[in-house]
Structures are given as C-alpha cells and as structure tokens.
Amino acid sequence: MTLKDLRQQVCEANRALEPSGLVRLTWGNVSGIDRSSGLWAIKPSGVDYLELKPADIVVLDLEGQVIEGSLRPSSDTKTHLVLYREFPEIGGITHTHSLHATMFAQAGRELPCYGTTHADHFHGTVPLVRALTPAEVSQDYEHFTGVAIVERLRELKLSPLEMPAVLQLHHAPFTFGKSAMDSLKNSIALEMCAHMALGSASLHPTIGSIPGHILEKHHLRKHGPDAYYGQK
Numbered sequence: 001m002t003l004k005d006l007r008q009q010v011c012e013a014n015r016a017l018e019p020s021g022l023v024r025l026t027w028g029n030v031s032g033i034d035r036s037s038g039l040w041a042i043k044p045s046g047v048d049y050l051e052l053k054p055a056d057i058v059v060l061d062l063e064g065q066v067i068e069g070s071l072r073p074s075s076d077t078k079t080h081l082v083l084y085r086e087f088p089e090i091g092g093i094t095h096t097h098s099l100h101a102t103m104f105a106q107a108g109r110e111l112p113c114y115g116t117t118h119a120d121h122f123h124g125t126v127p128l129v130r131a132l133t134p135a136e137v138s139q140d141y142e143h144f145t146g147v148a149i150v151e152r153l154r155e156l157k158l159s160p161l162e163m164p165a166v167l168q169l170h171h172a173p174f175t176f177g178k179s180a181m182d183s184l185k186n187s188i189a190l191e192m193c194a195h196m197a198l199g200s201a202s203l204h205p206t207i208g209s210i211p212g213h214i215l216e217k218h219h220l221r222k223h224g225p226d227a228y229y230g231q232k
C-alpha cells in the first residue's frame with residue numbers, strides 16, 4: 001500500500017464519522033496501519049471532518065515519530081500507538097464518544113450481548129476498561145489509556161479482532177478492525193448495540209444475554225474457519 005493510499009483510506013474513514021452519527025465536534029478519530037511498511041496514519045487534532053483532506057492526515061512510524069504531515073496528530077495518537085505495537089493483528093482503530101456506548105462507559109457498565117446483531121461483531125459482552133490512576137494521568141494520559149486497554153484484553157484472553165471493542169470507564173469506546181474502515185464499522189455496530197441494549201433492558205429488565213449456542217453460531221459465521229458473512 002502506498003502512503004497516498006493509506007492517507008486516503010484513513011481520511012475517508014474519518015470523514016465517515018460525522019454522517020454515521022458517531023461524533024459531535026471533533027470527538028473522535030480513526031487511524032489505519034500498513035503492516036508491510038510499519039507506517040500508520042491518523043487524523044490531525046481538532047480538524048473539522050468536513051474539511052479533512054488526505055494531505056492533512058498525519059503519518060507516523062511505530063516509534064511514534066511523525067514521518068509525513070504538517071498538522072498536529074490526534075490527541076489520542078499515543079493510545080493508538082500502544083495498541084498497534086501490542087496487537088499486530090489489528091489494521092485500524094476508531095475512537096469516538098458516541099452517545100449510547102459512552103453512556104455505558106461513563107456508567108462503568110459492560111455491554112451485554114442481547115442479540116445476534118451484537119454477536120455478529122463482538123464475541124460476547126463488550127468489556128469495561130479501568131480508569132487511569134492519578135499517577136498515570138499525570139505521567140502520560142494517552143499512553144496509559146492504551147496500556148489499560150491492552151491489560152484488559154490480555155486479562156480476558158481476547159483478541160482485539162474477536163472482541164473489537166472496549167469501553168473505558170469515565171471515558172468512551174475504542175474499536176478495532178482489520179482496516180481503518182473495518183474499525184469504523186465496528187464503532188457503528190457498537191453504538192447501535194448499546195442503543196438497542198438500553199431499550200431491550202428497559203423493555204425486559206431480566207431478559208439476560210443471548211444463549212451461548214446462538215452467540216457461538218453467529219460468531220463462527222463471521223470469524224470461524226468457514227466464515228460466511230462478508231465473504232465475496
């Protein structure tokens with residue numbers, strides 16, 4: 001993949017944030033990585049999505065050094081960097097403050113799997129990630145946000161492609177994918193699942209999560225050896 005292609009893909013994914021209803025103002029960012037070169041790209045901080053152009057997208061290496069780009073990279077750059085370094089299987093990361101998923105994050109609630117929509121994207125309950133300690137906040141907020149996410153997924157023995165979403169307490173969701181656009185689609189699915197979960201729980205407070213056999217069937221249809229969904 002050329003740097004031009006990488007910037008184009010990441011620009012398109014960031015420009016899709018607002019029309020997808022996931023962001024207000026600039027409360028979100030998408031990045032993507034080209035694993036063959038080890039270079040990755042993220043939106044510049046605070047830039048209006050509708051004005052975003054591929055040339056604005058900032059390119060970095062896995063040491064966090066800016067390789068191309070004149071604008072300041074997203075304020076969440078160090079979080080994305082930790083995740084790309086720890087999880088070689090991910091190709092894209094999306095972070096937003098989408099309304100309903102952020103309600104779960106702020107309330108310190110994991111997102112149970114109530115139905116197959118959720119099961120198609122996330123292999124069970126979307127986990128909560130701990131809040132940062134005062135020392136972590138003062139030392140390097142964005143870096144330790146990434147560290148806390150890695151800790152939680154490792155503790156649960158979950159691959160970020162099997163469970164391509166987490167909810168950080170007092171903050172908001174992060175989603176992952178095989179590409180920038182794939183991670184964005186997982187953010188769209190997460191927001192929809194969070195919204196539906198609030199409705200389902202209010203309609204039937206004791207309904208409980210999806211039965212395991214249905215969860216596994218849907219997970220395998222998307223992620224199993226004979227995956228069906230989304231295959232050409």
Ligand SMILES: O=C(CO)[C@@H](O)[C@H](O)COP(=O)(O)O
Pocket residue numbers: 026027028029044045046047073074075076095096
């Ligand atoms: O999480 C946060 C702020 O809490 C960030 O996602 C900002 O909302 C977006 O920052 P930039 O990407 O524009 O620097």
